[in-house]
Amino acid sequence: DQQVKQNSPSLSVQEGRISILNCDYTNSMFDYFLWYKKYPAEGPTFLISISSIKDKNEDGRFTVFLNKSAKHLSLHIVPSQPGDSAVYFCAASAPAGNMLTFGGGTRLMVKP
Amino acid sequence: NAGVTQTPKFRVLKTGQSMTLLCAQDMNHEYMYWYRQDPGMGLRLIHYSVGEGTTAKGEVPDGYNVSRLKKQNFLLGLESAAPSQTSVYFCASSYLIRGFVGEQYFGPGTRLTVT
Numbered sequence: 001d002q003q004v005k006q007n008s009p010s011l012s013v014q015e016g017r018i019s020i021l022n023c024d025y026t027n028s029m030f031d032y033f034l035w036y037k038k039y040p041a042e043g044p045t046f047l048i049s050i051s052s053i054k055d056k057n058e059d060g061r062f063t064v065f066l067n068k069s070a071k072h073l074s075l076h077i078v079p080s081q082p083g084d085s086a087v088y089f090c091a092a093s094a095p096a097g098n099m100l101t102f103g104g105g106t107r108l109m110v111k112p
Numbered sequence: 113n114a115g116v117t118q119t120p121k122f123r124v125l126k127t128g129q130s131m132t133l134l135c136a137q138d139m140n141h142e143y144m145y146w147y148r149q150d151p152g153m154g155l156r157l158i159h160y161s162v163g164e165g166t167t168a169k170g171e172v173p174d175g176y177n178v179s180r181l182k183k184q185n186f187l188l189g190l191e192s193a194a195p196s197q198t199s200v201y202f203c204a205s206s207y208l209i210r211g212f213v214g215e216q217y218f219g220p221g222t223r224l225t226v227t
Contacts, residue, residue: 009152032212043116043202043218044155051212089154093213098143098162099170100213104154 003027004092006103013110019077021106023090026071030092034100035064035075038087047088048075080110114138118203118219125193125226133188133222135203143206143213144186145170146178148199149221155202161186193226200224 005024013019023033031052036044050057050064050073057064063076077084087107091100119134135144146158157170161180175197177189186205190197200223204216 006154034215036218041221043204043220045218046215049215095212097213098168099145099157099160100216102147102155104152 001026002104003030004090004101004103006088006090006106008106009104010107010109013080013108015082015110015112016079019075019080019084019108019110021075021077021088021090021108023073023075023103024071025073025092027092027094027101028071029094029097030101031095032093033064033066033073034091034093035062036089036091036102038089038105044089077108080108082110082112084108085110116203116205116217116219118201118222120222121220122223123225125190125224127194127226129193130189130191131193131224132190133201133203133224135186135188135205135219136184137186137203137205137217138184139205139207139217140183141205141207141217142183143208143216144180145204145206145216146176146186146188147202147204148172148197149202150199158188158201193224195226198224198226 034049035047038044087105090103145160147155159178164183203219206216
């Protein structure tokens with residue numbers, strides 16, 4: 001049973017528009033959430049995180065929103081740029097846990 | 113800082129052969145992880161270590177063994193490779209932040225093909 005799900009395998013957006021990537025989780029113990037970005041032939045790199053004490057965290061063009069009651073988080077990229085084209089993974093961690101649980105990833109394509 | 117490095121970058125094995133993948137980190141992280149990435153499956157945890165001399169099973173440990181003899185190194189072994197182990201393998205390291213596993217730093221990956 002996947003505890004972290006990214007239901008959209010791919011997303012295509014026009015340059016300059018907003019990209020919204022979604023992630024749902026089922027484990028109510030998860031309390032810390034992260035987004036990673038992965039280019040082909042490279043390892044994932046950390047993008048942004050949020051803890052459950054917040055409902056929003058912003059870093060430049062990237063904003064993560066957390067809705068704990070819905071067990072849902074989303075990553076907003078505004079404005080989207082062609083260089084943002086990559087696979088995005090969401091991940092979650094529980095208190096005192098030793099690992100991250102990853103979603104299946106969403107491939108974002110930003111068209112010029 | 114080199115961060116997390118993985119050796120080798122590519123490898124082709126025949127069914128039944130063995131090999132060891134090496135991961136090294138220079139950030140003094142306590143936690144280290146081995147993942148495999150398959151199309152549509154995201155990153156699945158194979159084994160992990162919370163410190164030198166300790167290892168634990170992840171989500172998909174069968175067919176793999178690991179060792180953490182030194183804090184900076186984490187080895188992944190395949191004793192008898194199978195075609196189902198064809199995948200891209202990523203190593204990662206991390207620290208704890210206020211009781212949570214913090215940001216994980218990933219290596220560049222090893223692409224393994226088993227024929």
